[in-house]
Amino acid sequence: MGPDTCSVTLPRFVRTAAFRLAILYAAIFSFSTFALFAFTYWRVQAYGADQMRASLGVEVAALLEEHRRAGLDRLREEVEGRANAAESRSSFYLLQNPAGERLAGNIPPAEALEGLYERRTSSIHGGRQSGGPAVALFRGAVLPSGDYLAVGRVLDDLGDLNTLVLRAFVGSLAVTALLALAGGVLLGAGFVRRLEAINRTAHRIVGGHLSERIPLQGADDELDQLSGNLNAMLDRIQDLMESMRQVSNDVAHDLRTPLAHLRRRLERMLQKTQDSALQDDAEAALEEIDSILGTFQALLRIAQIETGSRRAGFRAYDLSGVFETICDAYGAVAEDRQQRFISKVEAGVPHVGDRELMTQMLANLVENALRHSPAGATVSVELRRGPGGRPVGLVSDDGPGVPEAERDKVFRRFYRLERNRTTSGNGLGLSLVAAVAELHDIKLKLEDNLPGLRVQMLF
Structure with a gap:
């Protein structure tokens, strides 16, 4: 298997900056807690x-005071009593004479060491060893008579205390880390929700909904200030775009009337003159005027579509019928151009929108494929149901296609490929397609058809 086969896609929240901040917050908090507990443990x-x-020290001092006050016999009774009462692996007592013979206690005779020291020993009860050897901390003292007294405590008791504290520390650290992570995730989730709102608004604006604005939370924090500044910037951009659009629309609208008057004059002149050369020039001028009027009409139609006013007339209609109508109309055109036309339309595919605009959009796509494909080329049109029952339309050809670097540009107004600048057309056909697609929330994808171009319409 390749390296991509075993790759794991992490959940989206895990890949966010907020989650990384939550992890960092939990790590810092846990480290601080670890340092605190480490100091406490020490x-x-x-x-x-x-x-x-x-x-x-206190116990040895008490026994020495007992010896000073009541003598050796009383000390022996006290040591023996404490030895018998002590747990076998907890406390050790020893009283031995100068010859090294045990007089009382619960451990064997040992070297007479004074002060604090550690020694491994075993307890004795009833003359027999009880339990295994253990390391104990002793305090020893030599009496004036030469007798030796030692009292010890098993160090395991201290180790048990340390183990108890360590376990409490580990458990507390785990709980602290989880709480810190949960707190960081909760704080980060709120931050992510606000960023998601900004991203959703930006996505809709990129999709053409220029009136969308980022919602404010009313907290007057940094994100609210950023959102307010972005909204003000968007207002300014929209005003500038509306001004430019209005200028172009006004120019197109205002110039149609004088051009129409000029066209009528040329027609009257054409009817009156008998000069063939003048007639040819007049006919050529009429064709140019018709082309200009067509360009203005396309601009005004695109502007009308972009306002979104046509959404009010959206109705349910048979999308399959639109595709079949276009295929019937352009099948004959392809035959005249000596091209092969293939249609594969699934019946009964419904859609809600403007049937007239959808017809124009599909006609522009098919006409564009036919116009830019040579004789003998194949143009195909397909409609089917995609995932979730949503319609998917395809218009493809095996002509020269569109370079990948220019596929995002062909939907711009007046944009034409360099090789097509000598052919007829005004570069607005695909601009109208893009406007209709945006109005209907249709995603257009231009792909390589190997060879040629394939336009995919995702409804």
Whole structure:
């Protein structure tokens, strides 16, 4: 398998900056908590050791005071009593004579060491060893008589305390990390929701809904200020675009009347004159005027479509019927041009929109394919139901096609490929197609047909 086969697509939220900020927030918070608990653990460990040393010192001092006050026999009774009462693996006691013989206690005789020291030993009960050896902390003292007294505590008790604190620390750290992550995710989710609102609005504006604006939350924070500035910028851009569009529409509208008057004069002159050369010039001028009037008419029609006023007339209609009508009309045109025309239209595909505009859009696409394909080329038209039952239309040819770098430009007004500048046309046919598609929320995709061009309409 290739490397892409095993790739895993992470959920969208996981790939957001807000989620990364939440992870960073949780990591910093967890590290701070770890440092705090590490310090606490060290202090508890030190405190436990200090307490054990202090406890041994107090107990040895009490026994020495008992010896000073009541003598060796009383000390032996006290040590024996404490040894019998002590747990076998918790507290150790030893009283031995100068010869190293045990007088009392629950551990075997040992070397007489003074002060604090550690030693591995085993407890004795009833003359027998009880339990395994354990490491204990002892405090020893040599009596004036040469006898030796030692009291010890098993270090495992201190280790148990450290283990308990460590377990509490690990559990608390895990809970803290989860809470920090949850808090970061909640905070990030709110941030993402506001960014999503901005992105959705921007997407709709890019899609042609220029009146859309970013909603404000009323918090007057940085995002609200950014949204307000973006809205003001969009208002300014829309005003400029409307001004430019109005100028072009006014020019197209105002020039139609004098051009129409000029056309009528040329027609009257053509009817009156008998000069063949003058007649030819007049006919050529009439063709040019008709072309200009057609350009103005296309501009005005595109402007009308872009206002969105035609949406009020949207109705349910049979989209298959529109495709069949266009295929019947242009099948004969393709035959006259010695081209092959193929149609594959699925019956009964419904749509809601403007039937007249859809007819014009499809006619422009088919006419564009026929016009720019040579004799012997094949032009095909297809309509089918896509995912979810949504219509999918295709107009394809095996002509010269459109270079990939120019596919996004062909829908601009007056844009023409360099090779087509010598042919008839005004460069507005595909602009009208784009306007109708935008009005109906149809996504147009230009793809390579290998060879030729394929225009996909996703309703």
